[in-house]
Amino acid sequence: DAKTTQPPSMDCAEGRAANLPCNHSTISGNEYVYWYRQIHSQGPQYIIHGLKNNETNEMASLIITEDRKSSTLILPHATLRDTAVYYCIGCYNQGGKLIFGQGTELSVKP
């Protein structure tokens, strides 16, 4: 599974877009980029995943660069409840085990 690199922490103002970057320069052609988040004292929660194309769902958008070496998770209108640790994970889409890194601790502030 691809090793991913994320900034350890970020701040975002409530109501603004939160853009969380992830580098995955060693990702292979058939590895997907998954994003999960973990709110304090809870289990991780799936957000979104993608392979090559940009993806959007009710929670977020995922922008993957053309060379697939990096991606950005976008929370369009961050709320205080979006405060969490966000994990970017490279994973073969066989539904296999997730290899979590350190993640980015996002703090949304009023």
Add this chain to the structure above:
Amino acid sequence: GAGVSQSPRYKVAKRGQDVALRCDPISGHVSLFWYQQALGQGPEFLTYFQNEAQLDKSGLPSDRFFAERPEGSVSTLKIQRTQQEDSAVYLCASSLGPLVRANNEQFFGPGTRLTVL
């Protein structure tokens, strides 16, 4: 229930005691995973079941760790002769399909916080 449940939510054990942690996955989910999360770290994979078959136990840190899922639903993670380094949150996750199915997001339970004194 609607989600993955785990019990107990908190467990305190004396060093050397055996503990058993229970996971109730979402009904009908084929795949079940156990992860260990140390304080301030991301979760680390322990083991994977497809129905009752344990297909991957590469993450189990020692032979003191044992997991089972005898009827392909509820799973138990057992830790024998607990050590202080076993203190962590143990997370269980389930997903609908087997490994080869696409779009297989994992649904996590709230975890069991184990403290070994």
